[in-house]
Each structure stands twice: as C-alpha cells, then as structure tokens.
Amino acid sequence: MATTPLVSMRGISKVYPDGVKALENVDFDLYPGEVHSLLGENGAGKTTLMRILYGEIRPSSGKIIVEDREVKWSGPWDAIRAGIAMVYQHFRLVETLTVEENLLIYLSSLGLNRAEARSRVEEAMERLGLEVPLVARVGDLPMGVRQRVEILKAISGGAKVLILDEPTSNLTPLEVEALFSVVERLKSLGVSVVYITHKLWEVTRISDRITVLRRGRVVATLKNDGVSEEELARLMVGELAEQGGRGARRKPGKAALTVRNLRVLVDGVERLKGVSLTVREGEILGVAGVAGNGQEELVAAILGLLKPVEGEVLLWGKPVRSPRDFYKLGGGIIPGDRSQILAAEMSVGENAAFIFYTGSRKIALTPGEVEALYREIKDRFHLVAPGPDAPVGRLSGGNQQKVVVGSEVLRGPKLLVAVNPTQGLDIATTRFVRGLLSDLASQGVAVLLVSADLDEVLELSDRVVVMSGGRITGELARGDATPEKVGVLMGA
C-alpha cells in the first residue's frame, strides 16, 4: 500500500439543516488502489460521509485533502473533475437514451467532443475488460449491466476514486460475482473503491480495509485480515441482540392464498408457465430463486395487477382480479422496491398514512391520527426520523424501509406478501423484521416471502418453493431445504 493517502477526510462533522447530527468528527483515509468498505447500521452516516466527499453536500466542519491539497467542493462536478465519482443505488442514467448517448452527455460535460468521448470509452472498456452494449437503450438493460455502464462512465471520465453505495442490493448473485471481478480489476488499475454495504460476507470477501461507523462516529478502522463477521457486527451495533429465532408455530390453518396453474404473458413473452402454490394461515412459504425468474410477475398477478391468460388467484376461496380485491380480502404487501410505494417529497406521516389506510373507507384524516400512526411506527419499529413532517426521501434507506414495513404490518393484513423485505436494512433491523414476519406467522397470518436472499428464505420459511424460468421447479420442507438442494432447483 502506498504511503500517502489519495484522499484524506479529517474531522468531518455534519449537522443537517433540520438539526440531525449525521456525522461527528470523522476521519477517513483512502489509499490508491484499495477497496475500503464502510459499514454501519441504518442512519450511521455512511451515505452522508460519501456525499460530502463527492461534493454533493457540504460538511459543517472538517477538511478534505485530495493528493496533499485541501479542497473545497462547490458541487459534485468539482469532485468529478478531481477524479472522484459516485454510483448510487438508484442509477443516474437516462433510461430513454442509449448507453452511448448517456456516456456522451457525461463526457461532454467534462469538455470532450464526440470523437474524444468515443475513444475514452473504448479505452476504458479495454482497461476494465468490460463489455457493455453501447447502442442498447438503458431502460432495456438489466440492473447489473446498468451498473457496469455507471462504472464505465466514471472510469472513462477519469475517476481515480469510485464510491459504490450499496451496489449489490439490486443484483442477482451472478451479477454480484461479476461486480466483484470488476472491483478487482479496478484495484489492479490503481483505482480506489469505497464500498458501502450491509452484507458482511461481501465486506470480508473484497475489502482491504474496513471502517465502521456508529451513530455518526468512527468506531474502528481495521485491516481485513482474519476479521470475523461476528466481530464486525458487534462493532456496528455495539452489542448484539440475541438471534431472533423462530417463534413457536401453530399448526397451519386454512388455505389463505391459492394460486392455481397461473400463466402470465408480458409483452407476448410467457413469464409464468403454470405456477401453483398454496399458503396457509400461520405459515411462511418462501419463494427462492434468482431474481428475474418470474417472481416479480407472480407477485403482480397475486395483487391483481397482471391479468393471467390462464389460472387464478384466490384469497380464502375468493378470486382476486384487481388490487382492490386483494386488499378487501385481507391481503398486504411489502413491495420489493420501496421507491415504488413511497412519495419521496411527501412527509413520513403522509406516506405512512397512505399505506396504512390502503383499502380503507376513510375519507378524511386528522393530523392527530397521522401523528399517532407515526408514533406507533417510531416506537414499535425503532424508526429514526426527525418527525412526522420530514420528507420521507430525507430518511436513510433503512428507515424508509421501516416506514413501509411498519405501516403495512400495523394495518393488520391476514395474508402478507413480502418481497425482499430486508433489502437495505442493517443487521439489527434485519433481525427485527425477520422476527416480525415469524411472529406474524405464529399469530396466524399467512406469509408469502419472496426473496433473492437465500439465507433469509431458509431461515424463515416453513416450506420453500424454488422458481426458475417461470416455473416452480420444486418444493422442499423446512429441514429438508439446504442451500445445495435449493441451488440445484434454481438451475433446473
């Protein structure tokens, strides 16, 4: 490792205008060619620290030194010109334009003309060993490829520092592996990578060094040799609550959700090829599988959003033909992508009320009711937010997820469809939500858990079905469901 850091952040503090103390006296160094992971619970300040380095927000105090010179950014473009680029979880690409056009917009902002931009891109592709379809529309590409476009964009723009904020949360396992090899390649090219994640195995797998933040302070910066995941977890939370564990289950009751021989076409392509399953009251049925094998369509069809060409969806024997039916019959949903359900500019309270009162006949809401709902979510789900009136978009990712999960669970559905319910959540909150699903099931709620996280599915489910290519390729009972067996079915 080189002796002088490429980037050095010293004594960084940040108090947001609404009084939230996000960072306190944080020191952070980044050496050339190192992968430096940032770990911390939801709201620990990881994203805030990196947005400061990227020039998107200004620190309240502290200084940033890049290549031995103190810098003061007036916006991201100062940082980009100095070789610091950031890739967000939600990509900043224009979906209606092609990859090439997107790259051209970015590079022309750096003063390059068309020909220069093209040769820069080609050179960067070569150096990274990365293939991306330049003439494809971004909106047509899978998330993993879009992420590669973002990385290519940064590198062809001359980035020496690449910040990746929760880069794997929308990726399939294969795409995650592909990302790791890109990160390795970046390292070998001398690019420094800041890697923000909640997944500990990723951290131990690819980082050189790890910095752990807790409530805005650095609790440790350590080398990644022989650090265990438990140790990291303890550093993050301070003290670890005992493992959630599965509550005792009753005997499963009546069939709550029945899906019968469901066939669904999307744009003429058969996405579900005759799927049948049943979830009974008081059990958790897990749906495992690599993302993109029909899970999304299955959920949409259960909600009545997609019309099947064949087959039916029943809740307690009654057909679901529209989301209205779904809610009226006692269904509830935790969607896979919280940005689909949250209105970022509206307040936490309003968003919670939207979800909580879905399908209710209520016409008017008083501020008192919204406030009470907010309090309940805050208390029961340990929501960290400045108040019911703060825009939900200002919350950290994990806290946004708590608003979604909390409001939906409080509504009291009798059947809960949970899609990647712990995405973007820290360890403690993940445990909490998993415990919650387990409790709901013990109270007699039927839970359909659709998750790309195999560990999650195996930990929680009473039965597991595996989806592959729009079909259910097998069903395993708890105890019988091992990662190996599921893995085989995932490829079937």
Next chain:
Amino acid sequence: MPIEAGDLAALTVMAFTAMVPITLTAIGEIVGEKAGVVNIGLEGIMLLAAWTAVAAYFLSGGSHIAGYTAGLAIGLLLGLLHGVIVVYLKGDQIVSGVGLNLFAAGATVVGTLALWGNYANSPPVDVPQFIEIAGQRVSPLVPLTILMGVAVWLFLNKTVAGLRLRSVGDDPRSAEAMGVNVYRVQIAAAAFAGAMAGLSGAYLSIDYIGSFTKMITAGRGFIALANVAFSGWNPLLALLGGFIFGFFEALAGFAKLQLEATAESYLLQSIPYVATLIAVALVSRKGRMPRWLGRPYVKE
C-alpha cells in the same frame, strides 16, 4: 364546382403560406417540450407578437424587418418569462400558459384601441413582396419554416447539445447528475419556443393577413400544440402536420370564394380544425412524449 389544374397549383401554394404559423410555432414548442417545458400560452404569445409587429411596423414608418424583429423579440421575452416562472418559481406550467393567453386577449384589445382608436382592427399593412408562384405571393418565411424544421431536427438528433436537451425532458435528475445545467437548458428552450411563436404571430399580421385584427390567431397556437403531439415530437413530421392543416385552411378559403351562402362557409371554416382533431386522434403517439414533460424539476 370543378377544380382545375391551375387551381390545384394555387391551392398547394396557399397551403404552404397557410402552414407557416402553426408549423413554426410547433417546431419551437417541440424544442421546449423536449426540454420538459410545455407552453400552452403559445396562442397568447402569437397574438401579442402579431399586435406588436404591426405596431412596430407603423412606428418604424413601414419596415417589415422592424415588425418581424419586434414580434420575435416579444415572443422571446414571453417565452423567457414562462421559462422563469416554470423553472425558478416552480409555477404550474399550465396555469402560467393560461395566464399568458388571457393576458394577451385583453392586452391586444386595449392596445388596438389605444393605437388605432377601435377595438377590432389596425389599418392595413403593405405586405412584403418576395416571390410569386402560380399567381400566389409567397413569403420568405415559407422556405425559412422548412429550413427551420430540418435544422431543428438536425440539432435535436445529431448534435451533442440536442442530446443534452433531450435528456432534460426525459430525466432531469439524471441529466443534472451527468453535468447538464437543467434550469439553463429549460429556460433557453422555453425562450426559443416563445421566439418561434413570436415570429409566427408577426407573420400572421404583417405578412399573411396584412393587418392586425382581433383574435387574429384564431386558435392557431392550440393547433400548433396539437401538431406537436401529431408529429410525435419530430420537427420533420411537424412540417407535414402543418402542411395538412395549411391545405385544409386553403381549401376552406378557396371553397368560400366559390360559395355564397354564409352558413356553409362558417361550416367550411371549421374543416381545418376538425381535420386536425381527427389527425391528432389517429396519429398521436404517446410513447414518444418526453417523460418529464410539464412537471417541475426540484433540485435536491
């Protein structure tokens, strides 16, 4: 009522002269909308520009150049105003546009009264002579409109600046993150849309019709908006849409000459509008609409 070959040629030329205002305005508006800014106040801008052009014409002692420049300038300013209201004040795009229309309708009547002593008309203007085809006078704005259509198409589709502008209308957040100054692009695009509407308005009064009359625009600003949708935001197709409208307008005018009865002639005058409605209904392609059209973009 037999139509002869000579009539057909004249009709075609008349269609070209009739297409100018709605086409030029539509081309300008395509640029505005590609940057995400809708201006439904185009009708009002045209109206004000038509009045201003005649006023400038008389004040300058009969200069068409002065008339056109004044029309263009007032259009540019109003477009700029709309842009600022929409972009910086986060005003509702529709409300701002409606405001422009209402203001223009009132202001031009008052202005006509003040300058020319009646509510309805200005004195006639000597229309400029350029060339004549098939016995019809053709304004220099006819070739200019066609050139403008081609130039704007090239700008939007073949230049980096055009690409950057399109990114703003589709996804301002990503555009901003990729270094595009969203607000500046939107204001410039709105100003351009206004300027084209201004030029169209000037054409109507000091060139096409030869005087300012009350409500001289007769809905052409709205037809231009329809033409934008008809074209699927493609300036070349806007030329076609404009020509179709111009053709029906010419046809209605032509038929009116042949028919005496007034009731029918009113009916005939509605042909271009009905034809536009049908054309838009048949051809509108929603898919190409800029995704962020008409929505304010608030920086984080």
